[in-house]
Amino acid sequence: MASMRAIRIQGFGGPEVLKVSSVERPTPKPGQVLVQIKSAGVNPVDTYIRAGTFGPRPFPLGLGGDAAGIVAAVADGEKNIKVGDRVFTCEGPGPLTGTYAEYALVPTRAVFPLPDSLTFSQGAALGIPYLTALRSLIIKAKSKPHETLLVHGASGAVGLAACQVASSWGMKVFGTAGTDDGLQLIKANGAGAVFNHRDKNYVQKLREAVGEHGFDVILEMVANHNLGVDVELAAVDGRIVVIGSHGEAKFEPFHMMGKEVTVAGVMLPHSTDEEWRIIGAELVKGINSGHVRPVIDQEFPLEKAPEAHEAVIQHTGGSKGKIVLTL
Numbered sequence: 592m593a594s595m596r597a598i599r600i601q602g603f604g605g606p607e608v609l610k611v612s613s614v615e616r617p618t619p620k621p622g623q624v625l626v627q628i629k630s631a632g633v634n635p636v637d638t639y640i641r642a643g644t645f646g647p648r649p650f651p652l653g654l655g656g657d658a659a660g661i662v663a664a665v666a667d668g669e670k671n672i673k674v675g676d677r678v679f680t681c682e683g684p685g686p687l688t689g690t691y692a693e694y695a696l697v698p699t700r701a702v703f704p705l706p707d708s709l710t711f712s713q714g715a716a717l718g719i720p721y722l723t724a725l726r727s728l729i730i731k732a733k734s735k736p737h738e739t740l741l742v743h744g745a746s747g748a749v750g751l752a753a754c755q756v757a758s759s760w761g762m763k764v765f766g767t768a769g770t771d772d773g774l775q776l777i778k779a780n781g782a783g784a785v786f787n788h789r790d791k792n793y794v795q796k797l798r799e800a801v802g803e804h805g806f807d808v809i810l811e812m813v814a815n816h817n818l819g820v821d822v823e824l825a826a827v828d829g830r831i832v833v834i835g836s837h838g839e840a841k842f843e844p845f846h847m848m849g850k851e852v853t854v855a856g857v858m859l860p861h862s863t864d865e866e867w868r869i870i871g872a873e874l875v876k877g878i879n880s881g882h883v884r885p886v887i888d889q890e891f892p893l894e895k896a897p898e899a900h901e902a903v904i905q906h907t908g909g910s911k912g913k914i915v916l917t918l
């Protein structure tokens with residue numbers, strides 16, 4: 592029986608529960624693919640699952656919902672994916688076996704081709720961030736190319752993905768970051784106007800920059816802080832998509848009523864097969880046309896997963912893209 596190195600947590604806890612051990616290498620069943628992982632994405636949700644704040648889970652538990660690597664085995668009858676293919680994967684939180692491992696089982700629908708133009712670490716940065724950005728922009732906000740977009744928290748993995756794809760469609764993108772490096776980065780990735788969300792006057796600056804029309808679409812990474820500002824700055828028929836939130840929000844519903852603003856939550860794993868096909872196709876199109884270029888902030892070896900979890904939560908010095916584990 593073949594074995595592999597993997598992280599399987601035995602109970603909820605702090606980053607110290609992320610220990611590498613030797614476990615049995617899984618075998619794909621119909622509808623599944625075994626991927627040899629070269630790089631695994633570290634997403635904020637992994638830290639919530641690890642800490643036990645994202646609902647009950649069975650143990651031992653594998654972590655990691657996106658990755659890039661090489662197809663190691665396919666179930667009988669699979670025609671479109673073959674052993675040796677370079678791929679990236681994304682199945683959202685609640686993975687079959689978890690991508691923090693040398694090999695991971697993933698559903699066939701979650702396997703996409705990875706061109707040679709992107710590294711494995713860039714491939715590991717595609718799944719959850721880009722598909723969440725695309726689900727938010729296309730499925731939830733029904734964004735149109737001529738519209739104004741505020742990416743409230745643009746310097747992280749999801750925000751940079753949103754800036755790249757929305758600017759490629761022709762949307763007028765405004766982005767926020769909390770550091771000078773973050774501001775430069777979002778500008779280089781499609782935000783035409785940038786604002787520091789730690790600057791005490793930034794809301795007034797945003798208001799002046801967008802003018803009377805307001806924002807047609809707002810992607811919100813920290814809704815508990817910002818929802819009140821978002822409903823105020825939204826346009827008539829504005830759509831605010833709550834991607835991240837860490838507590839209760841205070842906002843004035845009058846702004847929603849007066850401008851017929853919609854606030855929608857997004858949760859990537861709720862994608863139907865048809866929605867998944869639409870956003871997956873748009874992502875592959877963006878990769879092939881070259882405007883999807885994931886930005887890697889930091890790489891950690893698998894054994895340093897505890898440090899990677901600290902980094903994704905604390906972002907000392909501000910976010911600058913995606914954190915990944917390498918194998």
Ligand SMILES: NC(=O)c1ccc[n+]([C@@H]2O[C@H](COP(=O)([O-])OP(=O)(O)OC[C@H]3O[C@@H](n4cnc5c(N)ncnc54)[C@H](OP(=O)(O)O)[C@@H]3O)[C@@H](O)[C@H]2O)c1
Pocket residue numbers: 634635636719720723743744745746747748749750767768769770773788812813816817833834835836857858859860903906909910912913
């Ligand atoms: N709903 C879903 O399906 C889904 C999927 C993926 C992610 N998420 C959630 O979406 C959020 C972003 O994910 P991510 O991977 O991009 O995380 P990330 O890489 O850690 O980025 C976090 C972003 O939030 C910004 N931020 C910090 N304080 C802020 C504030 N007061 N106002 C506005 N922005 C602020 C950060 O900017 P600076 O560091 O520059 O200050 C950074 O741009 C997380 O909460 C994550 O859990 C949800």
